[in-house]
Amino acid sequence: MAPPVSRDTLNPKVLQCEYAVRGEIVTIAQRLQDELKAKPGSQPFDEILYCNIGNPQSLSQQPITFFREVLALCDHPAILDKSETQGLFSADAIQRAWQILDQIPGRATGAYSHSQGIKGLRDAIAAGIEARDGFPANPNDIFLTDGASPAVHMMMQLLISSEKDGILCPIPQYPLYSASIALHGGSLVPYYLDEATGWGLEISELKKQLEDAKSKGITVRALVVINPGNPTGQVLAEDNQRAIVEFCKQEGLVLLADEVYQENVYVPQKKFHSFKKISRSMGYGEEDICLVSFQSVSKGYYGECGKRGGYMEVTGFSPEVREQIYKVASVNLCSNISGQILASLVMSPPKVGDESYESYSAEKNRILSSLARRAKTLEDAFNSLEGVTCNKAEGAMYLFPRIRLPQKAIKAAEAAKKAPDAFYCQRLLNATGVVVVPGSGFGQVPGTWHFRCTILPQEDKIPAIVSRLTEFHKSFMAEFHD
Amino acid sequence: MAPPVSRDTLNPKVLQCEYAVRGEIVTIAQRLQDELKAKPGSQPFDEILYCNIGNPQSLSQQPITFFREVLALCDHPAILDKSETQGLFSADAIQRAWQILDQIPGRATGAYSHSQGIKGLRDAIAAGIEARDGFPANPNDIFLTDGASPAVHMMMQLLISSEKDGILCPIPQYPLYSASIALHGGSLVPYYLDEATGWGLEISELKKQLEDAKSKGITVRALVVINPGNPTGQVLAEDNQRAIVEFCKQEGLVLLADEVYQENVYVPQKKFHSFKKISRSMGYGEEDICLVSFQSVSKGYYGECGKRGGYMEVTGFSPEVREQIYKVASVNLCSNISGQILASLVMSPPKVGDESYESYSAEKNRILSSLARRAKTLEDAFNSLEGVTCNKAEGAMYLFPRIRLPQKAIKAAEAAKKAPDAFYCQRLLNATGVVVVPGSGFGQVPGTWHFRCTILPQEDKIPAIVSRLTEFHKSFMAEFHD
Incomplete structure (x- = not known):
């Protein structure tokens, strides 16, 4: 008898979906790590450096x-009024915990919350958005989620009925988008970022791809913009953002704004502006544009990846569509309460004058300035x-460096049945223990090759990484020299 | 210009999905609660009692x-070696926290984990399953998830390609199943539990419905069994479970075993047995049956609903199908770490001799014996x-009491464009503040009417609830007497 499930009977959308940042290269890295643990010294490196994922x-x-x-x-409120607690925790943390508990019905941090998240926490988030943008935010527009990924899935589920529904996505893109569109059976309509102008986003390219999709019978429902960019790292200029908003308004597209890197800007000449702020500053309100900010x-x-906290701010949708979003959120009951609390904290951190402000702000600045240096x-090393x-x-x-590979390397990759960039990345891993993700997992202009490398290894390790990368690259190029 | 999204352009699967336990009745209750807050004394009750959801x-x-x-x-490991901590926390909690931190690479509770969850926690869970069942469990079969709901969605996503794929579900059922099947575009193939025999599950009924589905061109992929039952509260007998396993094996169905109430058994003559234990005790191994336990x-x-922790144990699938499950899990990166830790704790609680054992076991017994009394x-009151x-x-x-409503009440419900049970539940809410969910949200034999009421209100409130319910019911029956 045939097994109840096989590849042939599985949902083909699942088979089609790919998620490169946890793809084959990571499986190989995990195997190498196990080998290294079982047999120290068995590899030409001492440890695996996971530069594949923003973790x-x-x-x-x-x-x-x-x-x-x-x-x-908040996890253990029983200690809040014990005297020892004051020796262990800062006064404003104790105060903030009380304040949060008072916003939770019955102070029950172990109860399912409202499907959109605890109202008091959404109030804090809305206030944080207002402070950031200078425009009003409504707590009823906030849907707290287990990280941004489930929020993206939720929107794709709403917007995609069949392969006739298209979503405009940047190429290169974060593969959550391609995976989610594949899982929901829609069509990814690519628009290419221009590497030559620092991954510029051209409205003419959006128009061209939109028309092209239309000519294939695809109705484009939404435009995904990732700002700051992933994997590309660019920060959009304000006038570019305005043009994007105008484009969405004119073409009747939902703007899905992935703004999860809003605090990660490293160059003084660029500043993060939310698409909500840009839209409102153009005079566009609820009636004019459908916007979701993640x-x-x-x-x-x-960097609290493991806490799975996040939110989407949903504006411009009709009450009847909102009701459907609420329903889909309800089927999963609610996002985890610790993640909800944390989402409210990142949007309302300690303020000048609070006991923790100085240490908080020192920790924050240390991390951000180190990230900028790294x-x-x-970048210089690449x-x-x-x-x-x-x-x-x-x-x-x-x-997201571009690598121009010698023809011999491309031939060798072909012989190994790998994309040339995947071939390069796997060689890099085997030689150095550094895990980066081939550009083919994000999409790239055909015939060009890239990889994505996080800037996250600790600063004192960077010199060693740079010399390992450099040494590997030289020997790779020498091996495959034309 | 038409708005980018309207009911007409939304995914029709989303429109079709319903989730009664957070449906209309809850929206009405929330409105009443707001009114009560704004105007105390405006309702014939002092508070809303949410008996709609297991929270x-x-x-x-x-x-x-x-x-x-x-x-x-684990959230704030910095205090672990401070002296004040020993005054605030039990010694075995401190020890357990160290042990868990040591299982997390870099002790990083804020990092994404392995897509299936932290390996050391899966080891603890597998050990807990082994201790429960007396049969081996493999940590690589465990997928940690944000509660059971995302795990159910994941399996539905894998198993359902189109409306030609059917899932056998009990009626009455927990509406997560109908919602998830609708969202993924499959067909719910109902099998009726027999109210007259204490919600008995008859194999003949499974066979009949399976054949009926086949005759409609539906391929049934899986059987959902909820044990202990939701909303029905029955605990399956061992020989019944064996017959179910045999049925799945013979018919080539995946057995989706919702076992989230495994600790909630209130009668001495019944005991929870996992379907894994039953299968293994029948001599059926990996090759014989595809089984997922939630x-x-x-x-x-x-009762830690807000923590969103849970797992599924996936056995009997081929490596290539397993790979696809892993991929889908990866697209969401990982479940929240606090939920992961908690899932490991509930499967490996304090043991005899541990400092916390007595207080732990007193707390546990107090809750379970109170639930049994409630x-x-x-039940007697109904x-x-x-x-x-x-x-x-x-x-x-x-x-899940059955109510036989007078014809006049059914007519009145028709006039109000409501199902008779929804009409009754709304009247009950308006009169007493007690929120229960109409049976139509779970499914019931056509022409019969029920509602689901949780047993969760605090014990000292039960007498008042009983008298409010009784008074309401009497006056409702008097009003609509034939």
């Missing part, structure tokens, strides 16, 4: 103390390699 | 101290009402 705390970034104090107190506790200076060092060019990481947590 | 801590159930101690320490931290005596009191019969709550957290 700061896995590379020793420490959490912000104030945030963790509040989380611990935020996460996993990125920024906080980005620059790695640019010094033969045949490699790398745009500036203005923001986010990644560099 | 124990929202009704004042306290979390298990040991679990929360460990969570707090567990959650939200239920049991722990179930019995409410059975004493005119025209109402209610099966025993042998397990889970619900009663």
